[in-house]
Amino acid sequence: MATLTAAQQPDHPPAPTVLAYGVGVDSTGLLVELASRGEPPDLVLTADTGVEKPLTYAYLDVIGPWMAARGIRHEIVRYEPRRFKHWPPYHSLLEMALTNGTLPSKSLGGSSCSLKYTKAPQDAFLKTWQPAIDAWARGQKVVRLIGFDAGPRDTIRHAHAAKIEDPLYNYRHPLRDWGWDREACARRIEAEGLPVPPKSSCWFCIGMTPQEVRDLPAWCLRLLVLVEARAAPRLHIVEGL
Template sequence: MRVFSYGGGVQSTAALVLAATGRIDFPVFLFANVGNDSEDPATLVYLEQYAKPYAALHGIQLDELDRVRRDGTTETLYGRLTREGSRSLPIPVRMSNGAPGTRSCTADFKIKVIGRWLKAHGASADKPATVGVGISLDEIERVNNRRSEPYERTVYPLLDHAPPLRRHDCARIITAAGLPVPPKSACWFCPFRRPATWAETRRDRPELFRRACDLENLLNARRTALGKDPVWLTRFNRPLALAVTAAQDMLPGFDPADDALCDNGACFT
């Protein structure tokens, strides 16, 4: 079994083009949707308008997977965060000291969801599936933190390509296939979003930015009630609405390289 973990972004879509044109061997692509209320709306639009039709046209199976509870209902990441009485903080919020908090969002809503599909289709420790991950050369440090599960063998087709592909190479591959380049995929409230991305969201999608501010306020209202320190969606130790201005000239000394990314390749690809 050979499947590709499709993140909905530039690298994964380039891999889809490579698979469709016979340059890599992955007949199945799996998109773990953390929730229609959680994924960036632009990613979901791209998935429906471009990725799925392109995959179908070229005989690639692109399955969209949800996190399903034991009672058969679908759980979303935003739903878990906002559920009444919830104390869960599964996203990597910034703590008051500036450090990122622990997270379970990637494991619960990406890795386990795809793992459940793999095991349901025959993957096991004795017969592991080959799972492609869309990490490009300019993000090679993310490979070191990717932990494979017993039922999978992780490979990196963009790095194995001759020559290895960078993000801008992936964009060219997508454009050459006649597709628009997708936006970077991530939850619209992800604390790993770069400050420049938050600034663009405030400028171009003010309603979505307001929803992120509301979510941050909700999380902190609960923490105040519990006598806990506040948490933030950016590293600037203050509310999102104050930390980000609606422009790309963000803050003095801002360096994009300082920002973290999800370290196992399940998001932002």
């Protein structure tokens, strides 16, 4: 095997890759295909809001061993609040809503619930992850793999995200490069011999369909009523979830 000359030697190793894994169809299809191509991410990060659907938590028991068998590192991170408007301290989106007597930000027209409980804990973890620290010291950006597919809905989300310039990260969207939509991801998961995961979302997200709400277990439905009742005195522009 020929030895590379000094001019041909790379200046430094490639930047590490991190998959933002929401345990949904798109990100699972992306994970499976990357592994099959011999390009698994260096790290898979899942942010647990504390109110993921029960079936989503159950799917972790399926995909976790699958990743472990392939030597793919998987970490689950959670938001750790430091300042509290009210007492007692809360550590999940549900506890925040009940403690503060409010609804998730998305129900009120915002998006900070997803930023605070998904992106922020991943950012915090990566700041302590040695491969990221080393890459930044070399002047590189860490590559974050995002599961936006090529369907119409994610095309809108991608157009917004593409405008954001991040000093620490380069964002890649392989599903869009491959022209894969949600159905293509589901087929790839099935071809791997894995069950297709449920749609990933919090179980009291306003983006859920009526059927998804009906499919929730009774204890989730009882908590939905409690969250709305607790927030009702403070609501002025919406009636509930």
